[in-house]
Amino acid sequence: MFQSWRKTILTLLILGLTRALAAHGGTEAAAIDPAVAEKNRKANEACFACHTEAGLKNPPRTDMDMKKLAETLRDPKVFAGSNHGTMDCRQCHGQGYNDYPHSEGSKNEISPCSECHATRVARLEPQYDKSVHARLEGVKAKFTCATCHDPHVNLGATLLKDPLKIAVQDNQACLECHDSDRVFAKYAPDDEKKPGIKKARPDIDTIHDWLPNTKLHWKAVRCVECHTPEVKANRPLSHEILDKEKAEKNCLSCHSANSSLRTRLYRHLVKEEVAQFGFTNSVILSSSYVIGATRNPTLDTIVIALVGLTLAGVLLHGAIRIIFAIRRKGRKQ
Ligand code: HEC
Ligand code: HEC
Ligand code: HEC
Ligand code: HEC
Ligand code: HEC
Ligand code: HEC
Ligand code: HEC
Numbered sequence: 001m002f003q004s005w006r007k008t009i010l011t012l013l014i015l016g017l018t019r020a021l022a023a024h025g026g027t028e029a030a031a032i033d034p035a036v037a038e039k040n041r042k043a044n045e046a047c048f049a050c051h052t053e054a055g056l057k058n059p060p061r062t063d064m065d066m067k068k069l070a071e072t073l074r075d076p077k078v079f080a081g082s083n084h085g086t087m088d089c090r091q092c093h094g095q096g097y098n099d100y101p102h103s104e105g106s107k108n109e110i111s112p113c114s115e116c117h118a119t120r121v122a123r124l125e126p127q128y129d130k131s132v133h134a135r136l137e138g139v140k141a142k143f144t145c146a147t148c149h150d151p152h153v154n155l156g157a158t159l160l161k162d163p164l165k166i167a168v169q170d171n172q173a174c175l176e177c178h179d180s181d182r183v184f185a186k187y188a189p190d191d192e193k194k195p196g197i198k199k200a201r202p203d204i205d206t207i208h209d210w211l212p213n214t215k216l217h218w219k220a221v222r223c224v225e226c227h228t229p230e231v232k233a234n235r236p237l238s239h240e241i242l243d244k245e246k247a248e249k250n251c252l253s254c255h256s257a258n259s260s261l262r263t264r265l266y267r268h269l270v271k272e273e274v275a276q277f278g279f280t281n282s283v284i285l286s287s288s289y290v291i292g293a294t295r296n297p298t299l300d301t302i303v304i305a306l307v308g309l310t311l312a313g314v315l316l317h318g319a320i321r322i323i324f325a326i327r328r329k330g331r332k333q
Contacts, residue, residue, distance in 0.1 A: 037086035047089050047097070048076050061100070079152050083159070092151065113145045124239040131241035138189025147187075148173040163265045167222050174223045178204050210249070221254065225264060233263045 049060050051074050056066070079085050090097060096106025114121040128134055133143045157166045177183045184201040191199045205214045226248035228238045253260045 040086060040088040041080070043088050043090075044076075044079075048074070050100070052076060064100070074152055081155060082151070082153050083156050084151050113149075124236075127239040131239060132243045133241060136189060139187055142187050157268050161268050163261075163268070164220065166265060166268060167218075167220055170222045170224060171218055175204070175218070207244075221261065222265060225254065225260065230260060231263060234267065235263075237264060 049055050050064070050069060051072055053073060053075075056070055056073060059066070059069070084092070092111045094106055094109035094111075096103035096109055133147075134140050154169065157170070160166050160169065177187060178201070181201050185198045188199045188201070191197045208214050208217075211217055224237060224241070227242050228240055229242065229246075231238055248260075
């Protein structure tokens with residue numbers, strides 16, 4: 001308790017001294033032809049006749065492996081809200097799925113991300129190759145782009161915009177493994193000392209016990225904020241996931257007016273806001289108050305004052321207890 005208080009106060013004191021101008025972020029728009037999207041949506045209804053909860057309950061035919069089907073369900077609404085929601089399933093899965101039974105071998109026909117995102121894959125593959133998951137023996141072979149990016153579910157940060165929604169989605173991918181023994185074991189290498197036995201998952205909150213209120217941090221900031229190298233303003237996030245030696249431990253990288261959050265997490269905010277105010281204050285204020293990261297001195301002062309008052313209370317309480325303890329000791333002798 002005292003430890004985390006000391007950290008907080010220390011942070012706040014340094015924060016007060018380090019206010020600087022912030023960098024702005026930008027957004028990107030995706031072009032969609034509504035007529036093509038509608039045609040694709042109609043075509044996908046054929047797949048959803050089977051690959052949904054409704055299809056499983058009320059299958060269009062009876063000669064299917066229902067157990068297998070149950071493992072392949074998709075949610076049409078979630079798909080429609082995803083990056084690829086306006087596409088025809090067969091653009092990625094191929095024509096082998098036109099009929100049921102599906103053609104043999106069509107499972108291996110899935111288009112790799114690079115087929116459509118060649119430029120970006122070329123940019124981020126070298127980063128990804130340096131990341132912990134691509135370097136660790138026993139882990140790298142099981143990792144693909146789709147391990148973190150479910151192409152039927154995810155919506156890119158540029159489209160999500162809201163920093164809290166982005167944090168939840170991007171952290172879900174990491175926590176799905178790092179906060180679940182069952183999933184972690186599927187990807188983990190063998191324990192060095194006990195061959196044949198999977199390495200145990202280190203508890204995510206224990207690893208970060210130097211960080212006050214980890215649960216709140218997981219909701220408000222992304223793992224990748226600390227576990228990827230610093231990027232320039234308006235540049236996409238690096239895919240190099242850094243190991244524990246290189247990860248960011250400096251509170252001020254976020255709790256300061258020119259924090260890295262501005263060039264990363266908050267860069268997805270509407271351009272107009274940045275143009276209007278020169279910074280993203282209103283969203284930070286409306287969605288969460290990141291101590292030290294706003295440019296509102298009054299609010300910072302209030303929070304610092306509140307924290308100071310509470311600390312004074314704690315100190316006074318401690319002092320009184322010490323005085324009483326000494327007096328009690330004195331009486332006993
Ligand atoms: C008549 C029901 C039905 C329809 C329609 C259907 N599927 Fe399937 N699909 C299944 C079943 C059942 C499985 C489970 C594996 C199996 O039995 O082949 C499956 C498996 C799959 C798989 C898992 C990989 C594999 O090959 O085993 C993919 C991918 C898939 N379907 C995609 C599609 C797409 C895309 C469409 C639409 C173009 C579609 N399916 C239409 C019933 C259907
Ligand atoms: C942008 C490309 C893309 C689109 C569009 C897409 N998929 Fe997929 N799908 C994939 C990839 C990649 C995988 C393999 C995921 C993995 O390796 O975990 C996959 C896996 C699947 C599987 C097998 C899952 C399993 O658990 O075995 C099914 C079923 C499936 N997709 C159905 C669909 C349906 C139905 C649609 C259309 C509504 C669709 N997909 C659209 C890329 C796509
Ligand atoms: C068959 C083509 C195709 C394949 C394969 C494909 N995508 Fe996409 N992807 C698209 C299209 C089309 C869009 C929407 C237009 C755009 O923004 O580029 C899109 C959008 C996205 C976006 C959001 C846009 C943004 O700027 O952030 C992400 C992220 C993404 N895809 C990741 C992936 C990943 C990861 C894979 C591999 C698992 C993949 N895609 C495979 C066609 C594809
Ligand atoms: C360890 C998890 C992880 C893996 C593996 C991963 N990504 Fe990402 N990726 C992320 C996160 C987190 C983001 C940030 C979210 C955003 O900006 O949309 C992201 C962003 C993206 C974006 C959108 C922003 C940009 O840089 O253009 C694309 C496209 C993308 N990834 C493609 C890929 C491809 C292709 C691969 C495989 C080579 C891959 N990713 C592997 C976690 C991962
Ligand atoms: C599919 C499962 C899975 C996903 C998703 C995943 N990881 Fe991992 N990660 C692992 C495994 C397994 C290891 C290896 C653990 C070991 O050897 O101790 C690992 C290792 C790491 C390490 C290195 C630990 C060290 O020893 O220094 C870091 C850091 C890390 N992951 C962060 C992340 C972040 C951040 C994300 C999300 C962007 C993520 N991981 C997504 C499974 C996953
Ligand atoms: C505030 C910055 C920060 C955030 C946010 C953060 N980490 Fe870390 N992480 C670190 C630092 C620094 C270390 C090294 C800690 C140490 O050595 O004491 C670390 C260590 C780790 C390790 C190594 C564990 C080990 O000892 O083998 C893993 C795995 C990891 N983090 C995953 C995650 C995941 C998953 C998330 C998101 C839920 C996350 N981190 C969020 C800074 C952060
Ligand atoms: C990657 C960015 C980042 C880093 C690094 C970071 N924080 Fe935070 N922190 C946040 C955000 C965002 C919030 C806002 C959460 C909210 O109030 O919704 C927060 C909230 C807090 C809070 C308020 C918690 C509460 O209980 O209300 C404290 C205290 C705090 N951080 C202290 C620290 C300390 C000390 C460090 C360094 C050891 C640190 N933070 C490192 C982003 C970060």
